[in-house]
Amino acid sequence: MLKRIAAIAVALAVVAGGGFLIYAWNPAITPIARPNPAAFPHDAVARGEIVANAGYCVECHTRADLGGGPELAGDYKMNTPFGALFSPNITPDVETGIGTWSEAAFRRSMYRGVDRDGAHLFPAFPFNHFTKMSEQDISDLYAYLMTRPAVHMTHRANTLPFPFNLRILEAGWALLFVSPGRYQPDPSHDAMWNRGAYLAEGDAHCGACHTPRNLLMAEKSSAPYDGAVIDGWIAPPLNAHNPTPVVWTEDELFAYLRTGVAPLHGSAAGPMSPVAHRYLGRIPESDVRAIAHYFATMDDAAHRQFQDAAALAAALKASGRDLSGPQHDAAVRLYQGACAACHYNAGSAPVLGRPELALNNALWLDEPNNLYQVMLHGIGASEGQSGIAMPSFYAGLTDADMARIAAYLRATRTTLPPWTDLEAKAAKLRAAVGPPPINASH
Numbered sequence: 065m066l067k068r069i070a071a072i073a074v075a076l077a078v079v080a081g082g083g084f085l086i087y088a089w090n091p092a093i094t095p096i097a098r099p100n101p102a103a104f105p106h107d108a109v110a111r112g113e114i115v116a117n118a119g120y121c122v123e124c125h126t127r128a129d130l131g132g133g134p135e136l137a138g139d140y141k142m143n144t145p146f147g148a149l150f151s152p153n154i155t156p157d158v159e160t161g162i163g164t165w166s167e168a169a170f171r172r173s174m175y176r177g178v179d180r181d182g183a184h185l186f187p188a189f190p191f192n193h194f195t196k197m198s199e200q201d202i203s204d205l206y207a208y209l210m211t212r213p214a215v216h217m218t219h220r221a222n223t224l225p226f227p228f229n230l231r232i233l234e235a236g237w238a239l240l241f242v243s244p245g246r247y248q249p250d251p252s253h254d255a256m257w258n259r260g261a262y263l264a265e266g267d268a269h270c271g272a273c274h275t276p277r278n279l280l281m282a283e284k285s286s287a288p289y290d291g292a293v294i295d296g297w298i299a300p301p302l303n304a305h306n307p308t309p310v311v312w313t314e315d316e317l318f319a320y321l322r323t324g325v326a327p328l329h330g331s332a333a334g335p336m337s338p339v340a341h342r343y344l345g346r347i348p349e350s351d352v353r354a355i356a357h358y359f360a361t362m363d364d365a366a367h368r369q370f371q372d373a374a375a376l377a378a379a380l381k382a383s384g385r386d387l388s389g390p391q392h393d394a395a396v397r398l399y400q401g402a403c404a405a406c407h408y409n410a411g412s413a414p415v416l417g418r419p420e421l422a423l424n425n426a427l428w429l430d431e432p433n434n435l436y437q438v439m440l441h442g443i444g445a446s447e448g449q450s451g452i453a454m455p456s457f458y459a460g461l462t463d464a465d466m467a468r469i470a471a472y473l474r475a476t477r478t479t480l481p482p483w484t485d486l487e488a489k490a491a492k493l494r495a496a497v498g499p500p501p502i503n504a505s506h
């Protein structure tokens with residue numbers, strides 16, 4: 065009897081495995097001659113450029129290290145917990161790019177994460193979001209890409225070890241974690257909300273950074289927008305778990321996403337900086353407004369906003385107060401010397417360009433990452449608020465100094481429990497981040 069069960073179990077496994085292989089197998093799509101760029105209508109190309117900006121294609125498909133590379137020609141290095149992955153060339157070059165891809169092949173890659181040859185793509189390519197995009201958007205995007213200059217360039221070899229380098233495994237990953245299919249409008253919300261949701265969930269893939277991931281690096285569908293760590297930064301929660309004392313209203317969100325700075329909340333620095341400046345700054349204002357509307361609904365701003373005036377007054381008061389005393393003296397001196405000149409707000413509202421630290425989420429998040437990141441690298445003139453910079457303290461402050469300032473700000477500007485292991489965390493992040501580039505525009 066037991067043998068029989070074992071035999072059935074093996075048979076089932078074989079059938080399941082066979083089923084999986086059939087599922088995982090995708091035919092190659094016949095290569096085509098490179099489409100004539102003049103054949104694409106101008107308005108399709110113009111719309112496609114907007115779709116490309118809303119999806120940050122240039123960011124991940126342009127080499128950033130080694131002095132940079134040609135736009136969309138690939139070789140952008142992405143660090144995963146398993147090894148480095150380099151993005152492919154998506155210019156219309158016929159040998160090294162996607163010049164021989166038909167629109168059908170391109171659409172399959174965006175919707176299913178499968179390349180023209182039928183191989184599975186790694187989910188560092190956020191096709192779990194792109195699958196929600198409309199056929200019209202994909203078609204316009206194709207027109208845009210096929211009319212870019214063709215660049216002949218290959219990318220460096222991935223350093224993913226076995227078995228993570230096996231593309232066939234991605235089929236199983238996609239089966240578990242990706243629900244293919246277009247965005248379905250939610251009739252309980254208005255058109256603006258649905259437009260915002262369509263963009264945020266699909267093309268603009270905000271969740272790729274703001275949603276925590278499970279052990280297999282898939283976004284946790286049980287915790288959408290609950291905040292996550294990306295490149296040593298914290299992408300804060302965008303839902304009601306956002307710890308800010310003053311809620312993110314639609315106007316604050318719009319200003320932040322459009323210009324890289326929100327009067328009450330501070331600046332878009334680190335990985336968020338290009339999202340605002342390079343990309344959302346270049347799509348129609350109404351689309352950015354729609355995204356802001358979507359997230360203002362998610363964090364329930366309309367119902368929580370009534371507390372803001374009191375929270376603002378309390379924050380400004382906390383900020384003006386300096387808690388001297390044995391445990392803070394050294395920190396107060398450091399803070400006065402290094403930070404206070406630029407972060408002092410005397411009025412009843414913070415001055416734009418002088419972020420009020422008592423309101424800034426760098427102080428309210430569970431970990432000090434973003435505060436340390438800003439101290440270590442400063443904020444370049446093209447990040448955050450355009451034309452305004454904060455100097456780097458990489459050389460000017462030791463790990464112990466940074467820890468002291470962090471503990472002091474957390475204790476005096478927030479009502480939250482102290483951070484722990486501050487000096488060790490400063491040392492760890494400093495090692496990971498490295499010194500600011502010599503030619504930084506600080």
Ligand code: HEC
Binds near residue numbers: 185190
């Ligand atoms: C977060 C980074 C990221 C973003 C944003 C991104 N891609 Fe990619 N893309 C990748 C990576 C990484 C790969 C390669 C995955 C692999 O090697 O399996 C890839 C693969 C592709 C491929 C397959 C190409 C080939 O030769 O196999 C296409 C097509 C593509 N991306 C198009 C786009 C478009 C269009 C956009 C913008 C809407 C975009 N990507 C945005 C990271 C990104």
Ligand code: HEC
Binds near residue numbers: 426
């Ligand atoms: C490449 C990763 C990445 C992507 C993509 C991304 N974000 Fe962010 N986001 C971050 C990081 C990191 C921060 C923290 C920046 C800082 O503190 O200066 C941030 C900050 C924010 C903040 C400020 C939150 C706070 O409490 O301070 C908002 C709002 C925001 N992002 C919205 C969005 C929206 C909406 C999208 C999609 C349109 C998006 N982000 C896409 C990484 C990302």
Ligand code: HEC
Binds near residue numbers: 332419426435443453
């Ligand atoms: C020379 C002026 C100056 C000094 C000194 C300075 N800052 Fe800043 N800081 C700024 C400016 C300006 C910004 C906003 C930059 C932007 O938006 O481009 C900023 C932004 C910030 C932010 C907000 C980052 C975000 O993502 O919203 C934090 C946190 C911060 N500073 C902390 C500090 C700390 C801690 C010190 C002392 C170690 C300090 N600053 C010293 C000018 C300064």
